[in-house]
Amino acid sequence: MKRILISNRGEIALRLIRAFREFGYFSVLAYSEADRSSLPVKLSDAAICIGPPSAKGSYLNIPAIISAIEITGCDAVHPGYGFLAESPQFARVCKDAGIIFIGPSPEAMEKVGDKSVARSVAMSAGVPVVPGSTGFVSKEDLLRLAKEIGFPLILKASAGGGGKGMRIVQSFKELDDSFDTASNEALTAFGNSNLYLEKYVSEPRHIEIQFARDKFGNCISLFERECSIQRKHQKLIEESPSCAISPKLRKVLSDSALAIANQVGYVGVGTAEFLVTPEEMFYFIEINARIQVEHPVTEMVTGVDLVELQLIIAEDRPIPFSQEDVKITGHAIECRINAEDPRNNFCPSPGRVDQYIPPGGPGIRCDSHLYSGFKVVPYYDSLIAKVISYAPTRERAINRMERALYEMTIEGISTTIDFHREVLKNAFFRKGDYYTNFVQRRMGIK
Numbered sequence: 001m002k003r004i005l006i007s008n009r010g011e012i013a014l015r016l017i018r019a020f021r022e023f024g025y026f027s028v029l030a031y032s033e034a035d036r037s038s039l040p041v042k043l044s045d046a047a048i049c050i051g052p053p054s055a056k057g058s059y060l061n062i063p064a065i066i067s068a069i070e071i072t073g074c075d076a077v078h079p080g081y082g083f084l085a086e087s088p089q090f091a092r093v094c095k096d097a098g099i100i101f102i103g104p105s106p107e108a109m110e111k112v113g114d115k116s117v118a119r120s121v122a123m124s125a126g127v128p129v130v131p132g133s134t135g136f137v138s139k140e141d142l143l144r145l146a147k148e149i150g151f152p153l154i155l156k157a158s159a160g161g162g163g164k165g166m167r168i169v170q171s172f173k174e175l176d177d178s179f180d181t182a183s184n185e186a187l188t189a190f191g192n193s194n195l196y197l198e199k200y201v202s203e204p205r206h207i208e209i210q211f212a213r214d215k216f217g218n219c220i221s222l223f224e225r226e227c228s229i230q231r232k233h234q235k236l237i238e239e240s241p242s243c244a245i246s247p248k249l250r251k252v253l254s255d256s257a258l259a260i261a262n263q264v265g266y267v268g269v270g271t272a273e274f275l276v277t278p279e280e281m282f283y284f285i286e287i288n289a290r291i292q293v294e295h296p297v298t299e300m301v302t303g304v305d306l307v308e309l310q311l312i313i314a315e316d317r318p319i320p321f322s323q324e325d326v327k328i329t330g331h332a333i334e335c336r337i338n339a340e341d342p343r344n345n346f347c348p349s350p351g352r353v354d355q356y357i358p359p360g361g362p363g364i365r366c367d368s369h370l371y372s373g374f375k376v377v378p379y380y381d382s383l384i385a386k387v388i389s390y391a392p393t394r395e396r397a398i399n400r401m402e403r404a405l406y407e408m409t410i411e412g413i414s415t416t417i418d419f420h421r422e423v424l425k426n427a428f429f430r431k432g433d434y435y436t437n438f439v440q441r442r443m444g445i446k
């Protein structure tokens, strides 16, 4: 691999450009008309416009991206996260055109992309899943299964993930309507109406295991990230290690993630998501077949560059270290700063950033594509910066994050910086005493 096209934007495009420059690759950025004056366009080695602002016309436009790869003579593509990152179709088109897709094979992506198939894979790998349906559930089987499992239940879209297309069902009388609504929503959102059923786990923690597997079958866990601080399935804060995970549970979760990765012949970096109860019961829920927004948290505590690892694996080289080499040192926390107004229901707040001063100093990493005078455009997600703090202990990482957010200035638009300050001083957060309902229950936010 020599020239890599980046089919993404924002902070992750910049993250990839930085890695490619350090590791000796030529970066070509594919950008939309709306991102013409972005920092990634300026800092990449070359840039090519692939279409109009709408994601459909640009970052999701497979023919436009393939043309850009061919015009610029790239031999590989990195999709970042979101957009086409988990599209088996895109991965297959690349493969057929002789382009290296930096991510798992289309076959592996297909298996884990269907969440009901991923469940079956986990079961056959001996990994616990939430009691529920085997594969997708038909309307005929619904009542019988509901009786068998018991309420509350949760209906999920097979093609969904990340909380989209889910419905909690409390009783028999809601069952039929919930099924119809959920399958219609799934059809509209994902073009696939299949649903599966699980027992609803109340007050879980949302824990994910970062793993990497190479084509020689070497498989390594980079341990957990705690992702329970979220609102409407958008993660807001992530940390590693998790207060709730003992060394013993860490090992069991890691072994479970690796068993699933082996079972599907996964080659690349990925994440296995689990629900963990206060009683330390754990259940696999889904695989994310991409580099994730929160990957820097793992990079800080393990010292492993996950993008470098993706490049190594994509070049068919073996992972250059073993499980025994991977140690968690210290504690890292990430705050996702969004261009949103927390006082107005987290409504997106695009516009001109009149002044931007990033935080810095010891133990602070800030991944952001902002600069003073930059215009946040309204067409994409509202993530504008990730602040990651790293310190020897959790308490010091929290204090360090507070110090960083004190320094950080973003003027001209509303941001979620003040919201993060509130979370960081919350006594339950400080104690590590939180579940996925933290924002609602402890912050009184819908």
Ligand code: MV4
Residues within 6 Å of the ligand: 130, 154, 161, 162, 163, 198, 199, 200, 201, 202, 204, 206, 230, 233, 273, 275, 285, 286, 436, 437
């Ligand atoms: C669940 C669950 C409880 N029980 N599955 C959310 C993200 C997606 N990856 C899976 N999610 C959940 N799956 C079972 N069987 C709870 C969540 C969940 C959640 C559900 C409803 C409302 C808010 C939530 C926040 C985090 C996790």
